[in-house]
């Protein structure tokens with residue numbers, strides 16, 4: 576991961592998110608649309624979320640120290656967890672608001688669909704940038720994609736609310752809230768997978784290939800993803816009995832170094848093969 580580049584991308588996303596959020600908040604206050612309100616509330620969460628992602632990403636880049644021997648990589652997951660918290664909070668606020676206004680007629684102004692329409696531009700750009708970026712940022716892209724979908728739903732329903740009946744606007748707000756809950760469940764699943772010590776098949780294959788390149792067989796592999804493309808683990812390799820310890824150590828050392836270059840930080844344990 577190229578840290579200054581990621582930070583620059585995140586700063587750009589923050590600016591886009593603030594611009595989009597301000598437009599939506601203004602549209603929901605002036606026009607009185609409930610669907611644009613749901614939209615605006617999630618956009619506030621969106622902006623705070625990207626700030627949290629930046630904070631945890633920077634902390635995660637810190638090198639190993641006395642209390643974190645393996646480095647601080649997993650602190651970056653704090654960004655995803657903050658995002659879940661913020662959107663859950665918004666889901667609660669919005670649900671209470673919708674329950675309270677159930678069955679009460681209200682007026683929707685055309686300002687709501689107009690400002691929600693303009694907000695599509697900055698959010699559209701943010702989604703495009705985030706989706707093409709590193710996975711820490713692309714999970715943010717998932718939530719920002721809600722902002723886009725929300726913009727479209729809230730434009731249509733608030734327009735219907737202004738032109739025909741508030742019920743159309745209210746229905747739009749319910750649909751948006753339902754989708755927010757769905758995304759929360761999806762993202763919780765992804766965070767749980769991210770911390771589940773998964774051992775991807777292609778990483779196992781890569782370890783075996785590197786060992787074979789140095790002419791040794793691998794007896795056992797334990798590897799787990801720490802974050803993104805960083806892995807930790809230990810492997811046991813077989814070396815012919817009778818080979819001097821210096822030579823065996825040198826092979827183990829070379830394999831460790833080669834794997835470390837690929838982001839795989841493993842301890843190599845040497846055992847004599849038992850064929851004799």
Ligand SMILES: [Zn+2]
Pocket residue numbers: 640641642643647
């Ligand atoms: Zn530390």
